[in-house]
Amino acid sequence: MLKGIDPILSPDLLHALRSMGHGHEIAIVDANYPCDEDAHVIRLDGVLGTRILDAVLSVMPLELGDSQATCRMIVDGNPETELPIFGEFLEIVSKHAGPTSAMSAITPVEFKERAKSGFAIILSGDGRLYGNILLKKGVVPPVS
Template sequence: MLIGIDPLLSPDLLHALRSMGHRQDIAIVDANFPCEPGARVIRLDGISATAALEAVLSVLPLEVEEPASAWRMIAHDDPEEILPVFADFAEIVDRHSPGTPLTAIDPGDFKAQASAAYAILVTGERRLYGGIIVRKGVVPPSVGA
């Protein structure tokens, strides 16, 4: 255990987050998400995607120099449909990175982007469309550094 680190951040997950570079993605996906062979998969079975997102964003800055740095799937072919899991994701993203939109993308595009991510975090999330991709930003230098 470490002081100040969310206990959901397992050693493998902390290693992946620390190893990621600027503008690399991590996909946080539901329990039904198909993972490609060879992908860097980290499992958090029994943990919701929202709890995992909260833990990840407690240490991972989001990219702010691009139009989008957080993506979710379009549900039922309707980009305007906001499922409860989408509202939960949006609230968490906004709390950690105010003003960052949650961008809706086609499920096929989501799966392709998730498969290309630096890591895929498979959760125990059972809500359909319960996945989000976030892009790592930078930690600015300290004042006077």
């Protein structure tokens, strides 16, 4: 047991987050996401993607000043389509990274390519469609 660490951050997930370097990407994906052939999949069955995002961002900094530090999929070819989960994602990102945070919309093909080449994919138990978010790790500034 550890103090101050969200209990859904499993040993495998903590290892991945700690092993990531500046600029590495990690994806949190919904239960329908096809990732059975991807190299590093961390399963958190039964856990909502929003809950995982909140836990991950409690320990992982996002890349500052990068318009694609957080990305979600474009729905049905229309980047303007907003699903409720996107607002939930943005609220959690803003809580951890500040109110000026934004989330870029990228094509499903680009999302899948970047997720597959990223550091890890966290497979949630979330059944909400398009409940997928890509995160780019930032740096922890030195303590003054």
